[in-house]
Amino acid sequence: MRVTIFGATGLLGKALMREWIDDDLSGLESKDADIRDPQQISNVLKRTRPDWIVLAAAYTDVDGCERNRELALDVNCRGALSVAQAAKQIASRLLFLSTDYVFDGAKNSPYETNDPRAPLNVYGRSKAEAEVQLSQLLPESCILRTSWLFGIDGRCFPDTILKLAANRPAIDVVNDQLGSPTYTADLARTIIQLCRSDAKGIVHATNRGSCSWFEFAREIVGAVGLTTTVRPTTSEHFVRPAQRPKYSVLSSKSLEKYGIEMPEWQDALKRYLLERNSVSQREPRHALPGTDG
Ligand SMILES: NC(=O)c1ccc[n+]([C@@H]2O[C@H](COP(=O)([O-])OP(=O)(O)OC[C@H]3O[C@@H](n4cnc5c(N)ncnc54)[C@H](OP(=O)(O)O)[C@@H]3O)[C@@H](O)[C@H]2O)c1
Numbered sequence: 067m068r069v070t071i072f073g074a075t076g077l078l079g080k081a082l083m084r085e086w087i088d089d090d091l092s093g094l095e096s097k098d099a100d101i102r103d104p105q106q107i108s109n110v111l112k113r114t115r116p117d118w119i120v121l122a123a124a125y126t127d128v129d130g131c132e133r134n135r136e137l138a139l140d141v142n143c144r145g146a147l148s149v150a151q152a153a154k155q156i157a158s159r160l161l162f163l164s165t166d167y168v169f170d171g172a173k174n175s176p177y178e179t180n181d182p183r184a185p186l187n188v189y190g191r192s193k194a195e196a197e198v199q200l201s202q203l204l205p206e207s208c209i210l211r212t213s214w215l216f217g218i219d220g221r222c223f224p225d226t227i228l229k230l231a232a233n234r235p236a237i238d239v240v241n242d243q244l245g246s247p248t249y250t251a252d253l254a255r256t257i258i259q260l261c262r263s264d265a266k267g268i269v270h271a272t273n274r275g276s277c278s279w280f281e282f283a284r285e286i287v288g289a290v291g292l293t294t295t296v297r298p299t300t301s302e303h304f305v306r307p308a309q310r311p312k313y314s315v316l317s318s319k320s321l322e323k324y325g326i327e328m329p330e331w332q333d334a335l336k337r338y339l340l341e342r343n344s345v346s347q348r349e350p351r352h353a354l355p356g357t358d359g
Contacts, residue, residue, distance in 0.1 A: 171311025
């Protein structure tokens with residue numbers, strides 16, 4: 067199988083490049099093809115001739131999207147559709163990465179794949195719009211929604227919390243947004259399985275279980291034995307440009323249809339911390355804020 071990954075330099079993309087063995091892989095960054103330019107997409111696909119395209123490229127700065135609406139739509143929606151158009155022309159399958167932020171969080175039980183989209187922020191709207199148009203253009207595509215990614219290859223919530231906790235006696239973290247943290251290594255393995263299983267339609271894939279950002283931070287700090295106090299706060303006290311859903315847990319039913327069960331997020335966190343530790347012994351890392359998009 068020939069696979070082309072757009073967004074191979076991102077948090078998820080790097081995990082995909084590491085985990086995906088036994089297939090013929092081409093990993094692309096924006097220098098190879100800016101997905102806002104259909105000609106660049108077409109040129110690169112002529113060279114890589116994929117059976118599957120994994121579209122992990124996106125403008126993922128959720129707060130930045132509020133300030134740069136056109137850029138968010140250009141990359142996350144129009145860019146995604148250009149990739150879908152090119153996939154159609156060369157008869158390649160497509161797996162498109164989407165997000166829990168297509169939902170408004172008004173539910174208090176896990177979101178099913180057919181629950182109505184109602185995004186609260188520009189990032190979520192750009193992805194929701196892409197989903198709708200993409201499923202019309204290429205009904206065979208797989209739309210994979212995930213959430214709260216963390217991994218060793220870039221900025222993410224656990225990394226930020228560990229750096230803050232190392233320098234402060236106490237940190238305040240919001241306790242009124244619930245979701246499912248997802249380890250990029252686990253998600254990468256799931257994506258590989260889905261492509262090999264010829265997945266179609268909307269699929270939800272996250273690590274099992276759910277928590278608030280506060281509970282996630284408390285688990286991170288406790289796991290490494292830091293004495294920093296983690297205090298719960300609310301979104302009202304921690305205002306950010308983009309509104310986030312209060313609840314965005316995704317149901318695992320669509321994944322179970324493919325016989326896939328992802329590990330619990332606490333187990334994923336332990337493996338992440340071990341991996342982070344071994345990486346940090348090999349190379350210096352830089353302080354960066356966490357992301358959720
Ligand atoms: N992070 C999360 O918590 C989260 C949650 C739900 C869903 N997702 C989705 O999962 C996917 C992967 O997210 P991530 O966190 O791994 O992303 P990321 O770390 O922010 O990486 C983004 C990737 O997209 C590429 N890219 C950005 N603009 C591009 C453009 N105009 N043309 C071509 N490539 C472009 C970047 O390439 P360069 O390095 O060359 O700039 C980079 O490889 C995304 O679709 C995201 O929306 C993420």
